[in-house]
Amino acid sequence: MRRALPYVLGGVLSLAVFLAALSTAILGVSFDREFYAAQYTALSVPEDLRVDLPTLMGYTEVLILYLQGEVASPNVVATVRGRNGLLYGEREVKHLQDVRALFALTFLVRNVSLVVLGLLSLALLWWRDFRKIARGYLWGSAVIFGLLSIIGVLVSLDFTHYFTLFHLLTFDNDLWLLNPATEYLIRMVPEPFFMAAALRIVLLTVVKLAVVGILALVVAFRKSLPV
Numbered sequence: 705m706r707r708a709l710p711y712v713l714g715g716v717l718s719l720a721v722f723l724a725a726l727s728t729a730i731l732g733v734s735f736d737r738e739f740y741a742a743q744y745t746a747l748s749v750p751e752d753l754r755v756d757l758p759t760l761m762g763y764t765e766v767l768i769l770y771l772q773g774e775v776a777s778p779n780v781v782a783t784v785r786g787r788n789g790l791l792y793g794e795r796e797v798k799h800l801q802d803v804r805a806l807f808a809l810t811f812l813v814r815n816v817s818l819v820v821l822g823l824l825s826l827a828l829l830w831w832r833d834f835r836k837i838a839r840g841y842l843w844g845s846a847v848i849f850g851l852l853s854i855i856g857v858l859v860s861l862d863f864t865h866y867f868t869l870f871h872l873l874t875f876d877n878d879l880w881l882l883n884p885a886t887e888y889l890i891r892m893v894p895e896p897f898f899m900a901a902a903l904r905i906v907l908l909t910v911v912k913l914a915v916v917g918i919l920a921l922v923v924a925f926r927k928s929l930p931v
Contacts, residue, residue: 710833714840727814799879838924
């Protein structure tokens, strides 16, 4: 058991690094104002809603602050497609409450994974079997990468199907089924917006994992380190 422990620690470390990388990427992209502005422009959202981009970004700022838990409501009085009133209807507000809860969970995962990483770092310094730990990390990362590759291929073949499946698994209601004819949230962030966000999240996560993976490779095969 003692011989296997460094490999186990490395495997747990790989999971913690993955969760930290993924959660920080999700939060980073989801709250990136420049990303919203770029996607709004690319998808012609201001033209569709008949508002200028700065005004739309003002509405988006309130939405982001709400999802971050900084304000009590996502709603604003807005003039959209020639109609003045509250931007979101009752179903949209209730759905955004569910989305806010998901982001609260994402914040929790990020914070817990970072704490675990800190504790594991202390354990690694005490254990000092760096090469074995690094090899355990690489094995754990290989399993995670393999599973992610399978998921990535499936999602890329039919994003709409798996995007729908995600909603069915995540939410216990149908509030996410919005009507673009009467509800503006789905016109602000249509499916192509989420496709671009998912791709960016994946790329950011992979880059972070690659950097740590290269470091682990160096440690795993450097003979001057403790075995």
